[in-house]
Amino acid sequence: MATIMFFSLFVGLNKAEAQASLNVNAAGAILVDGQTGKVLYEKNADTVLGIASMTKMMTEYILQDAIKHGRVKWDQEYTVNSFVSQLSHKTELSNVPLRSAGKYTIKELYDQMAIYSSNSATIAIAETIAGSEANFVKMMNDQAKKLGLKDYKFVNSTGLNNSDYQGHQPTGGPDDENAMSTRSVATLAFRLINDFPNVLKTTSISKQKSVDGVNMPNWNWMLPGLVYGYQGMDGLKTGTTDFAGYCFTGTAMRDGKRFITVVQNATDASGKGSYEARFGETRKMMDYAFSNFTKEEIVPKDYQIKGHKYVKVIKGKDNKVEIYTKSPINMVILNGDKKNYQPVLVLEKSKLTKNGELEAPVKKGEKIGILTIKTKNGEKVSFLTAEGQKKLQADVIAAKTVEKANWFVLMMRGIGGFFGDLFGGISSAVKGWF
Structure with a gap:
């Protein structure tokens, strides 16, 4: 109460200029202030949609938290099992080949996941943290609840369709896939970069070689210097599957202002999905944000x-x-x-x-x-x-301390109030006689 x-x-302030409507070609889209999480634009933000490899933001969050609390160390080694090695050689799924029985540090695997969206490296990280990817998926769903996400479903750590696991999927049916609402994706991204801002040091790397010498270009083609380069862009995560369409969570900072955008199943004006569409629709929101908002x-x-x-x-x-x-x-x-x-x-x-x-x-x-x-x-x-x-x-x-008056002062105030009321009553009565 x-x-x-x-x-x-x-x-006496001048009237604000009318703002042009922002129409984003995507099944779901959102634009938020990256420092406070204030929602500046949204479209179908509470509709549950596929997220594909944007899933890896949750894997990154859990890994960063495990590192922070000493449950995992960056120089800790993972020994590649046969399934992870086999999957890593499916380059059509975005992977960095890993040697069977080879040893890789968590930092090396993290770079593969954050820069090149390597699915095999992601599974390796999940197994290291939770013992198995199935256990890790439970951690993902539990973490989502802790972060206050409301609309989500995780069946694996990578964002692949379960069919790509060829019968080795950790949880769910053979064709299940991860899904979240746009608002929840944005919330996850917001918490990731604010709770663990060091992730941007890795997500902003445009290209790198793996420890085995494999080229790892960043799938975020909006990083400065790349084909759709955008000033201030330093993250965060792309995702593409047949179910999810072309997705992208982007973040950029200029002049002390940071914004986060999410597009799910982005298309061009004709309704066709493509890499260009997801970056084009992101650029549309970023341009709108930097041009029209101020702190x-x-x-x-x-x-x-x-x-x-x-x-x-x-x-x-x-x-x-x-x-x-x-x-x-x-x-x-x-x-x-x-x-x-x-x-x-x-x-x-x-x-x-x-x-x-x-x-x-x-x-x-x-x-x-x-x-x-x-x-x-x-x-x-x-x-x-x-x-x-x-x-x-x-x-x-x-603004200051007001001490309690002593008993004598309070008594005298009470007496003064009593007689004030008494004389006030007498005065009113006398006036009534006339």
């Missing part, structure tokens, strides 16, 4: 609310206390759209009397409530995560 007050903060300070630190600079205090040495915001509220918004955001003060009702007052003592810096924002035009401001949603608010705190 809370006490809520609305007020106007911005006056603005919506509410400054130490902001005092007009008409609500104080809260009344009872039983204190002072009868009121100043309040202000402890931190600013910054957000990526459309250029010129700052005036569309209206601050909202929410005081903690549990700290207030029935008359909306604080009771002494009140400590300096004590949280009295929060300041959040809403749009004047009624549009919903949505984020990928609950943590992102908190970016829309700042704590409102007491």
Whole structure:
């Protein structure tokens, strides 16, 4: 429960220019701020679709987490079994050949997975972490739940169709394939690059040779210098199967702004899917983002609310206390759209009397409530995560300490109040005689 007050903060700003509608040719698409997870554009974002090798972002997340907690080490060696070696020589599935019984470090396998999307290397990593790929798939689904993903199904660690495993699929039916909603893919990407930003050091590598001398060009052809090179692009993951179509999760950073895009089953204007289509539709969203959005300070630190600079205090040495915001509220918004955001003060009702007052003592810096924002035009401001949603608010705190008055002062106030009420009543009665 809370006490809520609305007020106007911005006056006299120029009207924002009308924004051109963004039509992305994909079964599912989303554009988000890569630093807060604010959703800037979406299309069919909650429809469950195939994800193909974008699956490997989950494998990367679990590996990075295992490295962080010491369960796996980069220099740890994996010995290639016959199945993984056999699969690795199916180059039509995107693979780096691995020698049967050969030994490879986790770092070498990780590079193969992150740069060239090697499926055999991915299975090797899954087996190292969980003992078997089947056990790893359970970890993937459990991790998805922990990350707050809502629409997902993992049957393998790679994103291949299970038919490509030729009867060796870890879980699911013979033709099953991984699937997620576009919003969940974006959430996974957001968590991956924010929880483990070092992944971008690898995903930004345009080409590399494996330890055995095999060329590993990056499938992300939007990396600078490649055929669809895009300034600031440094990740993240492509994916292609007959079921999923042409998919891509991209991320780019310029001038302190980072954006994440996802397209699933991307096509050109005629409805034909291709490598060019997935990168072209991604470019469309990235151009839109960098051209039309900017990071603005919506509410400054130490902001005092007009008409609500104080809260009344009872039983204190002072009868009121100043309040202000402890931190600013910054957000990526459309250029010129700052005036569309209206601050909202929410005081903690549990700290207030029935008359909306604080009771002494009140400590300096004590949280009295929060300041959040809403749009004047009624549009919903949505984020990928609950943590992102908190970016829309700042704590409102007491500016100084108000100590509790001693018993004598409180008694005299009570007496003064009693006689004030008494004389006020007599005065009203006398006036009534006339």
